[in-house]
Amino acid sequence: xxxxxxxxxxxxxxxxxxxxxxxxxxxxxxxxxxxxxxxxxxxxxxxxxxxxxxxxxxxxxxxxxxxxxxxxxxxxxxxxxxxxxxxxxxxxxxxxxxxxxxxxxxxxxxxxxx
Amino acid sequence: xxxxxxxxxxxxxxxxxxxxxxxxxxxxxxxxxxxxxxxxxxxxxxxxxxxxxxxxxxxxxxxxxxxxxxxxxxxxxxxxxxxxxxxxxxxxxxxxxxxxxxxxxxxxxxxxxxxxxxxx
Numbered sequence: 001x002x003x004x005x006x007x008x009x010x011x012x013x014x015x016x017x018x019x020x021x022x023x024x025x026x027x028x029x030x031x032x033x034x035x036x037x038x039x040x041x042x043x044x045x046x047x048x049x050x051x052x053x054x055x056x057x058x059x060x061x062x063x064x065x066x067x068x069x070x071x072x073x074x075x076x077x078x079x080x081x082x083x084x085x086x087x088x089x090x091x092x093x094x095x096x097x098x099x100x101x102x103x104x105x106x107x108x109x110x111x112x113x114x
Numbered sequence: 115x116x117x118x119x120x121x122x123x124x125x126x127x128x129x130x131x132x133x134x135x136x137x138x139x140x141x142x143x144x145x146x147x148x149x150x151x152x153x154x155x156x157x158x159x160x161x162x163x164x165x166x167x168x169x170x171x172x173x174x175x176x177x178x179x180x181x182x183x184x185x186x187x188x189x190x191x192x193x194x195x196x197x198x199x200x201x202x203x204x205x206x207x208x209x210x211x212x213x214x215x216x217x218x219x220x221x222x223x224x225x226x227x228x229x230x231x232x233x234x
């Protein structure tokens with residue numbers, strides 16, 4: 001299994017509070033991604049990174065920001081959490097140079113916004 | 115925008131039987147990768163099999179094989195000799211090949227999933 005960890009694994013927070021989710025990899029892969037999974041929607045891309053300090057928006061980026069100061073860490077921040085952001089969040093990594101675009105996923109973080 | 119459609123929200127099969135999960139996609143690209151991911155109750159996303167569009171030969175991984183029909187934009191997953199451990203959500207995913215173009219193009223586009231039940 002790819003070395004990807006996510007923290008925290010579960011979190012309950014109140015509406016309006018800031019939340020930061022962390023993804024950490026030990027594979028030295030260049031590309032990192034954040035997805036959210038909701039019933040009936042599959043996984044949808046929030047933001048991704050193609051290098052340190054290089055990030056771009058995905059399909060559902062509103063209300064989220066990201067940062068990547070080191071190759072191994074990719075942070076997802078909800079500036080002011082809303083109930084619509086209750087979801088399971090997955091981090092993924094990819095290394096196009098050595099693979100066929102497949103992505104390897106972390107264990108997920110279940111976030112509940114009350 | 116690319117879309118991936120899995121028309122079977124749920125499938126059920128007897129243990130040891132064969133089951134086929136359907137996936138269709140819409141794209142104007144000529145080269146791309148297609149994937150099947152498995153998500154068991156543990157929630158972990160596990161890559162099952164991959165197929166590159168320019169390769170005509172269907173990919174196979176042990177009991178898992180695909181039927182890739184490029185003209186029909188169809189990518190079905192066949193699971194032979196189904197086992198209880200195959201019970202999971204299965205997601206079909208798409209990713210175009212090519213130079214980074216931004217705008218989220220580098221992510222995978224997923225279908226909504228098929229819940230596979232294995233009857234003992």
